[in-house]
Amino acid sequence: MNTKWNLHPLFALIVGILLLSCLPLYGFSETESSEMLDSQWVTIPEIFTDLERGPVKFPHDLHADALKKEGCKLCHQVENEKTLNFAFPKNADNQDRDSLINSYHDACIGCHEDKRKEDLATGPETCGECHLAEQKLQTKEYLAKDHQYYEGLQDTYHQDCLACHQKDHSLAKAAAEELDWKNFYVKTSKQKQVHWPKANFTYRLHNKHETALDNKCENCHYLSPETKAKLENDGKQPGCQDWLKEKIAGSDFTNRDSAHQKCIGCHIKNKQEQVASADDQQKNSNLFCKDCHNSSQEMVSEEQAVASIQCQQKEKILIQSQPELRMPAVPFNHSSHQTTTDSCQSCHHNNSLASCSECHTPEGIASGDNITLYEAYHAKTSELSCTGCHETEKKAAECSGCHESIAHNGKEDSCLTCHSGSLDKLAVHKQLPDPKRLIPESTPDKMKIGRLENEYHAAKFPHLEIVRTLTEISNNSQLSGSFHTDPTTACQSCHHNAPMVKDVAPPKCETCHTARNEPINDVPTLLGAFHQSCLGCHKEMSTEEKQLPQDCSGCHEPKINN
């Protein structure tokens, strides 16, 4: 046998391995600048079912800033010399894939080429610099910053998003590499557009516009000739409700483009006409998306709210449902609700000041999205209904201690609390009395709960202090005052389902919560009742500023030799 080693295959193998190990280097490219991180994704039009390239991340703010002089009409089409059509590219044919691609490329690359020839700093012109390579999409920093884009796609991508949005960094990186970006983006073309928060036109902004435009409502609102004639006949000035009722034929303020044209169009026109005023704040600025579509909440004081819009609504009204339903009316303090919201649209959604029952009938009709009158006022999960908004308020840390745990085992809300039938009931703002007056004399202010003392010492419980805090919270809130009609409400948070007798301490918990090991049906044992009551409240009411004890030794010290 020939024992001499044949070196050629071995040599080829080593060279091959060296060459292959260089392949990963092709994946690296220059690092992205931070400007790209706040960009908007270009939504992939429906006709692009087969993607050959990655999607494009378009930094709109960067372009808008750089092209301030030329203005919006450099890229967006101005129609009739007044209104702007924000579709992009100009005159693009959305039905023909090739011509659409060409319009994008001509608009973007064409402009970059022109600027480069003028020796200005400009954007990329090659494919891969706009159509980002796979690796860049998958880094955790990209995904995390774009969370607004993904919020609209929440339902579909819950699992995909959660795979990366983890506190545990190692988990995020590993999962991100497996994200199939191609399928991900092909899916999005079938989805709705990016979901921005609603444009927040607050009382304050409205007031500013009123002042700036000399109270000339016609600048933004429209009155039909019929309404004008009717008002003249009655000798009245057009009021708030009249202006909002009419919609310009063919346009509707709820329509995005119409609002964009009116608002952004006017701001741009004014900017170009160099409208300046003494107050720097009033100078018109270009309006970008985030300037209006932000979720910031503005609360104004009562005086400001009432004065800021010449609201023709009475301060206190009686909301009557239809007489044949025989339900007592609800007295409603309109002006105090104005201070807890920041625009009329918080309740009067759909940009109309029509009364709720016009679209929400007891059976539900199409114009009200088939939402019945009952649901419109009482739907617990809606932000527009009375009950829904109140439920949201109850989730605040200072309220949820009771309302999250104990209150759900107690009485249901009584309808009569609101449906009292007359306006006189509104005048009474209930304040809970000082607990010292309700607690019997024999009850100590600080007590020790040692009924189940075993591995831990008796728990120290500052009874009076806690009840006083709860009473104070309730009395400071106008919402609570309307609903906490029972003077023993603060007691009921823990002594739920217990009859309250004057000068007599409430029954012991173990009357119903037996001190045995196994619970009876749904009723927790005494151990469970104590801990659910105390810790449930502590868990809910702890805030970053004040952490309430949530571990064992916070309330009772362990016994040694445990």
Place this chain on the structure above:
Amino acid sequence: MSNSRRQFLKKVAGLGSVAVLGKAQNSAAKTNKPKADSFGVLVDTTACIGCRSCEKACNRINKDLPRKSTEFLEDKSVFNQKRRMDASAYTVVNQYPNRKQPEKPVYAKFQCMHCQEPACVSACIVGALEKDANGAVKYDPWKCIGCRYCMAACPFQVPAYEYENVLTPEVRKCTFCFDTRLSKGKLPACVQSCPMQVMTFGDRNDLIEIGKKKIRRRPDRYNNHIYGEKEIGGTAWMILAGVPFEEIDLPKLGTHPIPEYTEPIQHAIFKWFLPPAALYSTIGGIMWFMKQRTKNIDNQE
């Protein structure tokens, strides 16, 4: 031809053994399914505060576990990483971030799920794991050979192995306290020790009703799904949560029990010994044919 009687007897014996064994295999497959009124536990993770009293109780009640100190059991820094059950801990509590309310993290307790159709029982080649009529999946260390197929089979990666024990290693997992507590009419140790009464013990069907009632009463607090009601054929330990189950490390599983994927294949391979018989007959046939060919060639020369 001289061996024809011997050949005949061999054939009869072979067929007879196949018939007997075939029947035995069919009956072995059915002992997996539990009785209708087995016990279970409903875990409400929205109430858990991460106090780890359950870990403490489990550690105290199981005498063969290394005793953990009170300091360890009250040390909150263990939440900095996700722990798994191991040979010294039958149950662990992990902390997870809460996307909706970051200041209120979610806690979830892990232990053997005591599945209704356990994959580990099916995978165990010596039958050391068994689903008891009361719902517990029991482990018998005397039968175990340490192959650890159960660890591979479990979709929740529950069974833990005593790697450090050289001479007498055992597979360790939650026993449902069947010998320490249930047999004495008491609640499992973790269930009783929980101060927030996160766990509810009872008949599995009753627990499903209780879980559904909780969800109906508080739809804002719970997901509309009882994890373990139908997953992989149902588990005795069922979980309610207010955050998506994947966020608390509960894998997304189908409803098909795992043994129903594996046992048809396992049993079909040896059904009536047909496949091995077919295989060996084919090989034998080829050998005979080749032998004939060489004989012919030899004859020709």
